[in-house]
Amino acid sequence: MAAVHGDAHGHGHDDHHPSGIMRWITTTNHKDIGTMYLWFSFAMFLTGGTLALGIRAELFQPGIQILQPELFNQFTTLHGLIMVFGAIMPAFVGFANWQVPLMIGAPDMAFARMNNWSFWLLPVAATLLVSSFFVPGGAAAGGWTFYPPLSTQGGLGVDLMIFAVHILGASSIMGSINIITTILNMRAPGMTLMKMPMFVWTWLITAYLLVLVMPVLAGVVTMLLTDRHFGTSFFNAAGGGDPVMFQHIFWFFGHPEVYIMILPSFGIVSEVIPTFSRKPLFGYASMVYATASIAILSCVVWAHHMFTAGMPTVGQLFFMYATMLIAVPTGVKVFNWTATMWQGSMSFETPMLFAIGFIFLFVIGGFSGVICAIVPIDIQVQDTYYVIAHFHYVLVSGSLFALFAGAYYWIPKWTGRMYNETLGKWHFWLSMFFFNLTFFVQHFLGLAGMPRRIPDYNLQFADFNMVSSIGAFGFGLTQLLFLYVMISCIRSGEKAPQNPWDGATTLEWTHLPTPAPYHSFEKPPVVK
């Protein structure tokens, strides 16, 4: 069995690896690459967050004070692109890199060298995105969804954005191929698909969604590029094209994309809740089927983003009902988490707080999603702050809170040290308070008709905007506390016991020492 790790992965398993920067550039170790993904996404999170604070600073008062409208538009566009493609998605890939091999008892990812490539493409794409602020004409400014005609008319910044999206797409596809192959081919003996931890299941389905829709995104930005420079007219009405078609193709990618950003967080929460309830996950099989149903449904609801773009009534009805149907499997998940906690011996360490905060706030975001799905209401709230509030409830208090839960949950396994529980709880409660301060009032702003992506607003919106801006700065500063908690944990945290969470039952806690050794499961564990 000693040959199991062998040369199958294209690199030796000796403990001598290059030190210093070359260690990180050449590494093929899933733990190193996972760490780099996480640090990269956190850096992008702070970058996108800084842009968000620029937006909120401008919106602190009516009138134009800080950002000229052109720059404001660039800020909103790049905030969205960086957060979606630079922060949330790579962070989940980072978790997959660290946790998938540990949770299924594999020695590493299936294609270790490709894993290294898929990470190192990211800094290139990020450089393109950030540097686009400094080219003539500035960064792309037509919104993160880059609808034509604005995106076919913009300057060099749009081209840089298109290349960045190409590169990020290639990185995601390679990462997904790696994850799918690892999960399907490299599970420990005895670990059948229906014994896999929920986090692994959600990532398997997410990775399939990624290879399904990322190539379509690559196609649509290529069409945009050829429309801009090579005389095609896919989206140019003058040449017989149709700008509305862009929206259809984009959202064919874009809607599964939002589930790509939420399914892995369902997985993390499905690990954290049972651990701190000291009970197995309630309704495991139904969780698997619910995840798969959400993924399948997510492919047939895209046009609910386009109710005002022009569509026959029968189309609106189909997409409205299909969208509302997603609430059913999502509801199954929420009830299963609640049932897992029911009569459990719960304790409320920071990961559990973030997981419960996730459920609480994600449900609010889910409900506002069902409201937006109703065609006559959507026509009212389209492109208002109500939509902004909705998707920040699912992306910030959904995806991001789950990422925080996962980081606190697994940091003892990764570093062998415990984080400061008191500061972790402060991080949670401050995030919870400031998040709601920022985004809850945006529901009211949206219902009152405040449009999104506009640097100025009517005086009637002033008070809520001031509240929202104060909340945003509080939320931003709170994340520096997270950085401090993590760094002080890595450098000087208390030594973590083998299993700091006595309810944890997955392989990385039961079969590996803490911290996880550089090479783990060279001899696969046997799962009963």
Add this chain to the structure above:
Amino acid sequence: MVNRTSSANVLMMKKLLVFTLIMFVFGYALVPFYEKFCEVTGINNLLKPDVQVKDNWVDEQRWITVEFDANTRDLPWSFKPLQSSARIHPGQTIEVMYEITNNSDREVTGQAIPSYSPRFLDKHLKKFECFCFTKQILKPHETKQMPVQFVIEPGIPTDIQTVTISYTFFELLPGAGNTKK
């Protein structure tokens, strides 16, 4: 065992790469699919003639003012309607003439794209003849008069008293792959 796992992995990667390629092509296949879908369902047929309805009636109690607008974009033509507006009954067929002149010394091919106000006018506007159904080719300094024949159906909401029909001519560049289907 080592080799089996490894070759199984490579096989899986090949399958997934083929799938990725298929999805990339699928993205492009959505373009003709979208056009065909719009054509079959009649969603986006602004550039196709409508069929004259036999039992069409004229609502002589109502008047609607139709304003005609004409624009060119990036091509050396002058383009105008011979009358700026018309007052008609819903259901009454009317023909309006437009005039285009090529002011340049080269042959230019153009395509007119319609735009209506209010937006839902396309549901009630039936066009039987229009210069926008085909591309227009003008020799140097040629002038041409072209008709539009249409009817506004009596089903149009009663709060609409004025509608605007606008055309914009765009140049069709030869060999740029942007010919109108």
